[in-house]
Amino acid sequence: MDHIKGRDSNLRLQRSIQKYGLKSFNIVIYYFHKDPDILLTAIETTVISAFPFSSLFNFKKETNSMLGYKHTKQVIEKMKSRLVNKINHLMFGKTHNKVTLSLISKPDLLNPMFGKSHSEYTKNLMSIKKSIRPLGLYDVNFNIIEK
Numbered sequence: 001m002d003h004i005k006g007r008d009s010n011l012r013l014q015r016s017i018q019k020y021g022l023k024s025f026n027i028v029i030y031y032f033h034k035d036p037d038i039l040l041t042a043i044e045t046t047v048i049s050a051f052p053f054s055s056l057f058n059f060k061k062e063t064n065s066m067l068g069y070k071h072t073k074q075v076i077e078k079m080k081s082r083l084v085n086k087i088n089h090l091m092f093g094k095t096h097n098k099v100t101l102s103l104i105s106k107p108d109l110l111n112p113m114f115g116k117s118h119s120e121y122t123k124n125l126m127s128i129k130k131s132i133r134p135l136g137l138y139d140v141n142f143n144i145i146e147k
Helices: 011-020 040-049 073-082 098-104 120-130
Strands: 144-146
């Protein structure tokens, strides 16, 4: 469904759908399994290899997974710097619709905080953490003297 909705999908495929229209494509499920021991990437590589690669929209002949991958500190800093300007954020100026909000929210027993409340200690801690500057006594140069 992500291919059809145009999110989290193959860019080459998305551009072709925009150019030729969805009616020009056939969507076929070639493999279905429930065995958790079979890796989805292995199945995908098998299916890809069954077709002439030039007729596919894939970028690679073999699939892999990001499972266990750790970003380097340099990459993390680059990602953070990209979002310093809020305009660069993917959701800038957008809001979720009611259907999406209902899927995001976890009602009643599905919510881990259902029937519970935060202690005063936790509320104070969250308040301090959310503050731009910690609550305290500052000098004229905004150096903290005492928290």
